[in-house]
Amino acid sequence: MKNLRQITGALxxxxxxxxxxxxxxxxxxxxxxxARSAVEISETISESAxxxxxxxxxxxxxxxxxxxxxxxxxRTKQIADTWGAARSNGRAHSGQDIxxxxxxxxxxxxxxxxxxxxxxxxxxxxxxxxxxGGRRYYYAHLDDFAxxxxxxxxxxxDTLLGYVGTTGNAKNTPPHLHFGVYGTSGALNPLxxxxxxx
Numbered sequence: 001m002k003n004l005r006q007i008t009g010a011l012x013x014x015x016x017x018x019x020x021x022x023x024x025x026x027x028x029x030x031x032x033x034x035a036r037s038a039v040e041i042s043e044t045i046s047e048s049a050x051x052x053x054x055x056x057x058x059x060x061x062x063x064x065x066x067x068x069x070x071x072x073x074x075r076t077k078q079i080a081d082t083w084g085a086a087r088s089n090g091r092a093h094s095g096q097d098i099x100x101x102x103x104x105x106x107x108x109x110x111x112x113x114x115x116x117x118x119x120x121x122x123x124x125x126x127x128x129x130x131x132x133g134g135r136r137y138y139y140a141h142l143d144d145f146a147x148x149x150x151x152x153x154x155x156x157x158d159t160l161l162g163y164v165g166t167t168g169n170a171k172n173t174p175p176h177l178h179f180g181v182y183g184t185s186g187a188l189n190p191l192x193x194x195x196x197x198x
Contacts, residue, residue, distance in 0.1 A: 054154075055113050055130055063133030063183065066195045067109040068157040070139065071098045071164060071177050075196045083189040094187035095138065095180035096194075102143055102175040104164040108155040109137055109179070109194070117149050123178065124167020129155060135188075138180035141170040157197075 069076060082097050112131035119125055123140030127149070131137055143165025155161070164175050181188045 058112060058130065058132055059134035061132040063135050064110050064131060064193070067137075067181070067190065067193045068107070069098075069194055069197050070106050070109045070161075070179055071100050072105040072107065072197075074098055074100055074104075076191070076194050079191060079194075081189075081191055083191060095140075095178050096190045097176045097178055098164075099174055099176040100164045102163075102165055104175075105160055106139055106142065106162050106164060106177050108157055108159045108161055109190075110135075111156050112137070112154075114149060114151050114153040114155060116151055117145055120168065122169050124170060125162065125165065126168075127161045129161075134184060136182040138178070138182065140178040140180070141165055141167050141176060143167065143175070 079096060079098055083095070108129055110129070110131040112129045115128040115130050115136065117127050120140075123138070125140075125142040125145060127139040127142065127145065129137040129139070139161055141164075142162035145162045146160040149161060153159075164177050166173060166175050170176065170178070179190050181190045181193065
């Protein structure tokens with residue numbers, strides 16, 4: 001298992017370096033228009049390379065054994081286990097729905113780096129966070145994002161990501177956060193990892 005994690009970490013590190021180089025080359029090519037100075041381009045490249053290398057190192061660490069409850073004021077015993085429940089188009093639920101009042105703050109469940117802040121048809125407003133061991137944490141159906149949250153940001157369990165909502169395919173449901181955890185072998189049941197915030 002340890003060897004598999006090391007191999008996975010090395011592959012992820014290589015992929016991150018490739019993406020970093022591609023992003024750097026794209027930024028340099030696009031910035032030859034003269035809109036930005038060489039110093040600004042150099043700073044952007046340095047920041048990107050630093051974030052990607054930190055993500056790669058994080059992916060080689062042991063995954064978190066426990067995760068902080070992402071929805072403020074909710075305890076694990078309040079969550080009805082929806083793992084594996086039937087969903088539309090023959091899908092099975094690969095996360096946990098954490099119900100709370102619309103606008104309830106959603107925090108990162110772990111330390112890591114924001115991979116994506118955006119929108120999708122199913123998830124609506126979503127945030128992806130990369131954590132230790134290369135795990136990806138998925139926060140979906142957000143009503144809105146935390147101000148100025150962006151890809152590459154370092155987050156802790158005290159970092160606000162957004163607010164509980166009903167975006168995406170949750171528009172006809174009570175407000176909730178769909179929380180997903182994805183490891184190297186696929187989706188994991190978040191409820192087995194969640195712990196109440198102190």
